[in-house]
Amino acid sequence: MASDLFQIGKSGALAARAALDVTAQNIANAGTAGYVRRTVSQEEISAPSAFGTVSDISLSGVRISGITRNADLFRQGEARRTGADAARADAQVTGLGQVDSALETSNLYPAITQFEAALGKLAANPTDTSLRATVLAGAGNLAQSFNLANSSLNAAGAGFTAAAADGVQSVNTLANSLAALNLKISADPDPAANRPALLDQRDQLLSQLSQLADVTTTFSANNTVSVQLGGASGPVLVSGGSASPLASQVAANGTVSFTLGGGTVAPGGGSLAGTGQAAASLATTRAGLDALAAALAGAANGAQASGVALDGSPGQPLFSGNTAGTLALALGSPTQLATAPAGAGANSRDASNLAALQGALSTAGIASGADALLFASASAVQQATTTRDALDSIASNAKTALDAQAGVSLDQEAANLLKYQQAFQASGKVMQVAGTMFDSLLQIR
Amino acid sequence: MTSISSSTSAFYDAAIANMASLSAEAAKLQSQVSTGQRLSSGADDPLAASQLRALARSDALAGADSSAADAAKNDLTQADDTLSSVAGVVTRIQQLATQAATATLTDPQRAAIGKEVAALHDNLVSLANTRDSAGNALFGGATSGAAYTLDAQGNAAYAGSSSAGSLTLGPGLTVTRSLTGPEFLNFTSGGKAGDLLALTKALGDALQAPSGAQAAAQAALDPLNAATSSITTAQAVIGARLSWLDTTATIQTQLSQQRSDAQGSIGGADAATAISRLQQTMTALQASQASFAKLASLNLFDVIK
Numbered sequence: 001m002a003s004d005l006f007q008i009g010k011s012g013a014l015a016a017r018a019a020l021d022v023t024a025q026n027i028a029n030a031g032t033a034g035y036v037r038r039t040v041s042q043e044e045i046s047a048p049s050a051f052g053t054v055s056d057i058s059l060s061g062v063r064i065s066g067i068t069r070n071a072d073l074f075r076q077g078e079a080r081r082t083g084a085d086a087a088r089a090d091a092q093v094t095g096l097g098q099v100d101s102a103l104e105t106s107n108l109y110p111a112i113t114q115f116e117a118a119l120g121k122l123a124a125n126p127t128d129t130s131l132r133a134t135v136l137a138g139a140g141n142l143a144q145s146f147n148l149a150n151s152s153l154n155a156a157g158a159g160f161t162a163a164a165a166d167g168v169q170s171v172n173t174l175a176n177s178l179a180a181l182n183l184k185i186s187a188d189p190d191p192a193a194n195r196p197a198l199l200d201q202r203d204q205l206l207s208q209l210s211q212l213a214d215v216t217t218t219f220s221a222n223n224t225v226s227v228q229l230g231g232a233s234g235p236v237l238v239s240g241g242s243a244s245p246l247a248s249q250v251a252a253n254g255t256v257s258f259t260l261g262g263g264t265v266a267p268g269g270g271s272l273a274g275t276g277q278a279a280a281s282l283a284t285t286r287a288g289l290d291a292l293a294a295a296l297a298g299a300a301n302g303a304q305a306s307g308v309a310l311d312g313s314p315g316q317p318l319f320s321g322n323t324a325g326t327l328a329l330a331l332g333s334p335t336q337l338a339t340a341p342a343g344a345g346a347n348s349r350d351a352s353n354l355a356a357l358q359g360a361l362s363t364a365g366i367a368s369g370a371d372a373l374l375f376a377s378a379s380a381v382q383q384a385t386t387t388r389d390a391l392d393s394i395a396s397n398a399k400t401a402l403d404a405q406a407g408v409s410l411d412q413e414a415a416n417l418l419k420y421q422q423a424f425q426a427s428g429k430v431m432q433v434a435g436t437m438f439d440s441l442l443q444i445r
Numbered sequence: 446m447t448s449i450s451s452s453t454s455a456f457y458d459a460a461i462a463n464m465a466s467l468s469a470e471a472a473k474l475q476s477q478v479s480t481g482q483r484l485s486s487g488a489d490d491p492l493a494a495s496q497l498r499a500l501a502r503s504d505a506l507a508g509a510d511s512s513a514a515d516a517a518k519n520d521l522t523q524a525d526d527t528l529s530s531v532a533g534v535v536t537r538i539q540q541l542a543t544q545a546a547t548a549t550l551t552d553p554q555r556a557a558i559g560k561e562v563a564a565l566h567d568n569l570v571s572l573a574n575t576r577d578s579a580g581n582a583l584f585g586g587a588t589s590g591a592a593y594t595l596d597a598q599g600n601a602a603y604a605g606s607s608s609a610g611s612l613t614l615g616p617g618l619t620v621t622r623s624l625t626g627p628e629f630l631n632f633t634s635g636g637k638a639g640d641l642l643a644l645t646k647a648l649g650d651a652l653q654a655p656s657g658a659q660a661a662a663q664a665a666l667d668p669l670n671a672a673t674s675s676i677t678t679a680q681a682v683i684g685a686r687l688s689w690l691d692t693t694a695t696i697q698t699q700l701s702q703q704r705s706d707a708q709g710s711i712g713g714a715d716a717a718t719a720i721s722r723l724q725q726t727m728t729a730l731q732a733s734q735a736s737f738a739k740l741a742s743l744n745l746f747d748v749i750k
Contacts, residue, residue, distance in 0.1 A: 030453050037452070100488055113502045120509025124516040124612055125579050127589065347589035349581060349610065367502060375495045378487035385488065396462055400455050407452025414745035 009430030011061030034204030084269030086395035089388035095278020102152030132334035214269030307338030307353030545662035559652025629679030634671035
């Protein structure tokens with residue numbers, strides 16, 4: 001069989017046309033999220049020489065051997081892994097920032113200082129009613145600062161709970177989509193045509209999933225994926241066409257835990273893990289705040305009990321409640337402050353019980369405890385921010401590396417456009433030459 | 446974030462991320478320049494924030510100390526003035542006693558002097574019962590009532606507490622705010638303890654008595670001298686306390702100065718550094734914007750015609 005110049009030209013034109021289509025598709029999707037650049041691979045068609053016609057040339061042109069999806073599994077995996085870490089750190093920083101700001105904006109520390117300063121001023125003239133009123137107002141403000149810090153922490157905690165519930169819902173939606181996609185991929189009637197788009201979708205879903213929780217992926221030969229949550233030995237979220245439901249539980253102290261298909265799972269990355277960490281540190285902070293409120297109430301009420309009020313009656317508790325949320329001023333009148341020791345008469349100027357109250361506050365470490373609480377919370381934010389910045393940079397690098405490899409470069413496509421346009425024109429010329437040659441043969445007389 | 450990108454979206458993403466981080470840095474520096482504070486939240490520098498809290502606390506507590514110092518200064522100044530008046534009264538009683546002790550006076554004249562001494566006794570009692578600015582007995586220690594009470598015969602008895610209260614002027618610094626009555630009215634003369642009010646009362650009574658007035662006046666002279674020296678001693682004590690108040694005020698001013706210096710160095714933004722770093726960041730931001738615009742306009746499609 002001899003070569004056919006016209007056929008060769010036609011196959012070249014068709015191949016160039018297909019390559020131009022792919023190039024156009026790449027250009028059109030240059031900004032599409034999750035789109036992986038396609039390239040056309042071509043191969044030569046040539047029949048082997050027939051027996052006995054050794055020197056016979058048998059060339060048949062070119063054909064499209066396939067459309068390659070330029071995905072790099074390693075880079076995609078890296079982008080997912082580092083993205084999960086960055087999302088976790090980001091959610092943690094946001095949460096810790098809310099906890100820190102709840103403490104700082106409550107003005108807890110200044111309120112303690114003002115209360116103590118008011119006590120100090122009262123020592124100069126313990127029977128002065130206006131100075132006593134200042135102390136009582138200071139105590140009231142302090143109790144309200146505790147209440148405010150507590151309610152801000154409650155609001156932050158409610159936010160964490162909602163974020164966890166929202167994240168869980170998103171994970172379940174994505175897992176169900178992945179399971180459905182797995183079925184579609186495995187039962188695809190026309191893999192060659194649909195596969196790149198389906199795989200784009202699959203990778204896009206995995207990437208979204210990795211923002212919520214750390215996923216371990218296993219790809220099977222038919223391109224379906226099974227997903228485990230919380231590390232390589234974690235429970236299975238998606239396997240083939242089925243997805244296990246993820247659920248979140250909120251404990252009484254506000255900590256968030258997760259179960260997958262009934263068994264516990266601890267996400268190590270993604271925003272769910274970050275929210276869980278923030279909720280745990282909120283629980284610690286609240287326990288510290290409650291302990292501080294209890295210490296304050298204990299010290300103040302203890303000192304009150306060992307003294308007498310301005311009218312000589314035994315001192316009554318200064319605060320009621322012993323948690324940050326329930327702490328309240330219990331004394332109604334400034335004269336009820338027990339500045340004088342037990343046994344002193346009415347209107348006593350003996351301030352030794354006031355000194356005992358100041359000493360008890362200092363011994364209980366109210367101011368230093370509040371400072372420690374603020375310091376711990378602020379340094380947690382600082383450390384988490386440092387970690388977040390590092391992880392962000394790593395994740396950004398991984399994403400850029402993935403984009404650089406899998407994304408569309410318009411310059412590259414412009415060059416391809418020119419190249420395949422020229423190839424198309426050249427193949428057309430070949431067909432024209434074939435026609436001219438045929439005409440020449442016909443004109444032989 | 447520097448990576449050689451070969452895809453268009455990677456180029457845009459990287460450029461956006463770079464410029465966003467420069468903008469964030471510039472915004473942070475701008476807020477430092479405009480507020481003068483290096484920290485916008487405790488998380489910027491937890492240790493410095495904790496130090497600043499401690500300094501602000503010391504400032505607030507020093508406010509209580511300075512009001513205590515003011516109260517002590519008022520009380521001590523008033524006590525000083527009152528003691529001067531007491532000393533003046535005692536001098537007058539000494540003159541009268543000396544007069545009454547001379548043999549040339551008649552008993553009716555001594556009785557007249559006795560009346561004046563009795564009136565001066567009343568003055569002394571009311572001086573000893575002076576109230577401070579808050580209405581409390583200045584020389585009664587921690588008592589809520591009067592320092593001295595009079596019985597039916599007009600004898601004064603001390604009703605206050607055993608010591609005058611002390612006020613805290615700062616960490617480890619205290620001052621006794623006043624004196625108790627016995628601290629300047631009691632004296633020892635000829636090995637016997639006495640009390641100016643009792644002495645004056647007895648002298649007034651004796652001078653008005655029908656007999657023994659001259660001898661009583663003579664006998665009162667030595668105790669009166671002892672009483673004067675007791676008052677002088679008390680004035681010296683008050684003077685020492687007032688000067689201690691001045692000393693602690695100086696200490697407090699220095700401490701406050703140190704605190705405000707520390708606040709500036711820990712929490713204040715160094716304007717020169719912040720402004721030049723802001724300038725540097727802005728320059729980098731402008732340069733990256735310009736280079737981004739140039740690179741983004743480099744498009745092969747524009748060249749291929």
